Amino acid sequence: MAKTIKKPLSVDRRSLLKATGVGVLAVAGSGLLSRTAQATPETAAKKLSELTGGAAVKQGKVNVKLPEIAENGRTVPMTVSVDSPMSSGNYVKTIHVVAEGNPNPDVVSFNLSPGTGKAEVATRIRLGKTQNVVARAVMSDGSVYEGKRQVKVTIGGCGG
Amino acid sequence: MKLKTLTSMVVALSAGALLAACQVDKAPDSVSGYTFATKDTQAMQDDNFSNPAMLWVGIGEEEWIKKDGSAGKSCASCHGGAKPGSDEEGMYAIDPVLDTSGGATKISMKGVATKYPIFDKASKKPMVLEERINLCRTKNMKAKAWKWESDQMMGTTMLVKMQSRGMPIMSTADQASSPLNGAWKAGMKFFNERRGQMDMACKNCHDDYPGTRIRANMLTQAQVNGFPTFRLKWQKPGTIHRRYAGCNKMVRAKHFKRGSNEYKNLEVYMTWRSRGLKVETPAVRN
Amino acid sequence: MAKKPRVKVPSKASKGQVFQIKTLITHKMETGTRKNKKGKLIPRMIINKFSCKYNGKEVFSANLHPAVAANPYFAFYTKASESGTIDFAWTDDAGKTVTASKKITVS
Numbered sequence: 001m002a003k004t005i006k007k008p009l010s011v012d013r014r015s016l017l018k019a020t021g022v023g024v025l026a027v028a029g030s031g032l033l034s035r036t037a038q039a040t041p042e043t044a045a046k047k048l049s050e051l052t053g054g055a056a057v058k059q060g061k062v063n064v065k066l067p068e069i070a071e072n073g074r075t076v077p078m079t080v081s082v083d084s085p086m087s088s089g090n091y092v093k094t095i096h097v098v099a100e101g102n103p104n105p106d107v108v109s110f111n112l113s114p115g116t117g118k119a120e121v122a123t124r125i126r127l128g129k130t131q132n133v134v135a136r137a138v139m140s141d142g143s144v145y146e147g148k149r150q151v152k153v154t155i156g157g158c159g160g
Numbered sequence: 161m162k163l164k165t166l167t168s169m170v171v172a173l174s175a176g177a178l179l180a181a182c183q184v185d186k187a188p189d190s191v192s193g194y195t196f197a198t199k200d201t202q203a204m205q206d207d208n209f210s211n212p213a214m215l216w217v218g219i220g221e222e223e224w225i226k227k228d229g230s231a232g233k234s235c236a237s238c239h240g241g242a243k244p245g246s247d248e249e250g251m252y253a254i255d256p257v258l259d260t261s262g263g264a265t266k267i268s269m270k271g272v273a274t275k276y277p278i279f280d281k282a283s284k285k286p287m288v289l290e291e292r293i294n295l296c297r298t299k300n301m302k303a304k305a306w307k308w309e310s311d312q313m314m315g316t317t318m319l320v321k322m323q324s325r326g327m328p329i330m331s332t333a334d335q336a337s338s339p340l341n342g343a344w345k346a347g348m349k350f351f352n353e354r355r356g357q358m359d360m361a362c363k364n365c366h367d368d369y370p371g372t373r374i375r376a377n378m379l380t381q382a383q384v385n386g387f388p389t390f391r392l393k394w395q396k397p398g399t400i401h402r403r404y405a406g407c408n409k410m411v412r413a414k415h416f417k418r419g420s421n422e423y424k425n426l427e428v429y430m431t432w433r434s435r436g437l438k439v440e441t442p443a444v445r446n
Numbered sequence: 447m448a449k450k451p452r453v454k455v456p457s458k459a460s461k462g463q464v465f466q467i468k469t470l471i472t473h474k475m476e477t478g479t480r481k482n483k484k485g486k487l488i489p490r491m492i493i494n495k496f497s498c499k500y501n502g503k504e505v506f507s508a509n510l511h512p513a514v515a516a517n518p519y520f521a522f523y524t525k526a527s528e529s530g531t532i533d534f535a536w537t538d539d540a541g542k543t544v545t546a547s548k549k550i551t552v553s
Contacts (some may be wrong), residue, residue: 071198071446072392075515086525099513103479106511110522115505117464117525123508124515126477154376209454209468212517216472218450395474395516 039105041132044098047105048136048146051096055144057136062095062147064135073127073153081120082137082145086112092119094138101131127153192437193380193445196371201392205444213390213397213442217322220315229303235316238300239269269323273439274330277428279339286343286424289317290399308418314388314397321388321441329385329439331432340428347429350422356413362426377446383434384427386443397442400427453534455548459526467498467506468521471536471544477512493518495537501530526552 039047049057065079082092091114097107110121119137127133134148194202204210224235273289280287287295293316294305306313333344351362365374366382373379387400394402401418404426408415416422451471459465471493478490490512497507506522524532534546 067198067200069198071201074395075392077200077204079521102513103477104511104513107513108511109509111504111507111509113505115500115503115525115527116523118523120523121506121508122519122521124519126513126515209452209470210519210521212470212519215450215452215470215517218452222450 039098039100039102041100044100044105044132044134047098048096048134051094051109052136052138052144055138055142057144057146059146061145062135062137064097064133064147064149066133066149066151069152069154070127071154073129073155075124076127076151076153077122078125078133079120079122080110080135080147084119084137084139086114086117086119088114089140091116091140092137093140095119095121095135096138097125097133097135099125099127099131099133102126102128107133127151129153129155190381190383190434190437192385192440192443193383194386194440194443196378196380197445201444201446205440211390211442211444213318213388213444216311216315216388216390216397217318217442218315219311220317220319223312223316224319229297229301231300231302233301235296238296269320271324271327273321273324273441274327277340277343277424277431281339285421286340286428288419288424288427289320291419293317293320309399309402314399317399318388318397318442321439324439325441326438328436329431329434331428331435333428333432343425343428344432346421347425347427350426351429351433356408356411358411358413360411362407382430383437384430385434385437386440386445388441389443389445392444392446400430451534451536451544451546453546453548455532455550457549458551458553461526461528461552463526464523465526466521466523467532468519469496469498469534469546470517470519472517473536473538475510475512475514475516475518479512491539493536493538495535496520497535498522498524499533499535500524501528502533526550528552 049055061083063081063083065081066076070076078097080095080097082095084090084092086092092112094112095110097109098105099107107125108123112119112121125133130150130152132148132150134146136144136146138144194205197205204212208214227234227237276292277286277288278292279285280291290308290313293313297303298305306316331340332338333340335341338344354361354364362382365379370379370381384400387403388397389403390397399418401420401423404423405415405418451469453470454466454468456465473493474491475493476488476491478487478492480488482488492510492512492514494510495507496510496518498505505524508520510518518536529550529552532548532550534548535543536545537543
């Protein structure tokens with residue numbers, strides 16, 4: 001800040017305010033920028049197509065179970081299941097899960113096999129705000145299915 | 161925004177506070193914080209294998225049988241070893257089996273936690289379970305005391321409290337004949353006293369408005385029967401004194417140290433308030 | 447990194463039976479986006495890989511990101527094929543691995 005004001009002694013109040021005001025804005029702006037380095041529905045979709053090698057996506061078969069309203073975004077129970085047999089010739093290979101509104105779209109990927117027996121996995125995830133959680137399943141024949149679910153994440157309150 | 165909402169709440173609360181002021185005994189209507197949790201959080205607590213606090217109970221089990229200090233003793237030397245449960249159940253911490261071969265004095269931990277805080281004759285003050293464990297460590301085991309919020313302390317406290325799971329909390333601290341009566345009175349005063357920038361007493365939320373929301377959070381009756389409890393917010397377990405400090409900070413009041421007289425007295429009062437509720441430790445809460 | 451993990455596997459199963467496995471491990475799952483009190487970023491430190499092997503063959507694994515909650519929990523299924531061992535491994539960003547192992551009898 002001191003650098004921008006060349007003659008500190010002769011600076012009048014208005015220009016000082018102006019200078020500091022700009023400084024404050026710049027600082028706030030940089031803070032905002034780092035915060036907006038965030039996933040969006042677009043970046044999440046891009047991430048998913050990277051993970052699934054750009055294969056054509058069909059809707060359905062994938063069920064993402066999440067609470068409608070998460071009690072706390074830091075620990076949200078999630079169950080992902082795929083309507084598919086798990087036989088040696090026909091099974092779910094991978095399930096990729098991404099979040100559309102977290103700082104980073106990646107959440108978790110599950111690698112399954114015929115030995116898994118049932119295409120259902122439960123875990124707990126972090127969600128920064130209300131958003132969609134999208135899961136894509138890659139089947140053994142290469143087809144890709146997608147399912148999604150919106151979760152409302154409440155923030156704040158008085159829970160010391 | 162937050163300040164504004166809270167301030168308007170305080171104004172609304174003041175009227176209710178007057179009405180409820182003379183009513184102290186809430187025990188007949190008391191319900192566990194479990195009731196106010198969402199079904200997902202309840203499910204997390206119900207299954208020992210999905211309850212993350214059990215990881216800390218596991219630490220407690222390891223500490224229970226670990227010899228520590230110059231006396232060469234472990235908790236199990238006097239109280240018997242913790243019995244490993246079946247893998248399917250995921251329960252290690254059933255009532256410890258008394259291992260008499262090591263000269264154990266056969267003091268089972270079952271039901272012990274329902275009687276805490278007790279009165280300590282030496283200091284003429286209440287003694288909470290954490291202090292009792294540290295007394296055992298320093299006096300009987302000649303070992304170093306644990307920190308209040310350490311993994312070992314919380315794990316061991318939860319292990320001991322778990323032995324009383326499902327048993328009702330007992331307290332007669334309200335009776336004049338009880339040596340804890342002084343502490344109970346001080347604790348009640350603390351509970352009902354407005355404090356901090358928000359000028360709110362514990363009762364303003366937890367006696368007057370349980371079951372309603374304060375912004376996004378559900379207000380509970382502030383019952384102590386699940387502590388130390390795993391909190392989703394903390395992402396780990398914490399003691400009731402940590403919770404007190406959190407609440408005090410939220411109303412912008414001075415908070416006290418874990419193990420301070422203020423919080424011990426409050427624990428005496430709030431345990432009495434929770435009397436009859438079943439021990440749920442280790443619980444899972446938001 | 448982590449303390450003793452908890453793993454739930456039935457000790458017995460009949461051949462072909464699909465059973466559930468639950469695992470839980472202590473870990474902060476530090477995201478790498480949080481700052482400490484001095485305003486400095488706390489470096490990322492998470493468990494990034496979990497795997498479950500049945501008699502040496504991987505039946506299930508997961509690639510974890512910072513959006514997995516602290517103390518990672520997984521519940522998944524496995525088909526009972528033969529008696530043997532089920533091995534679990536969690537690996538963190540520092541390359542450290544914690545393992546657990548359970549025996550199963552299949553009849």
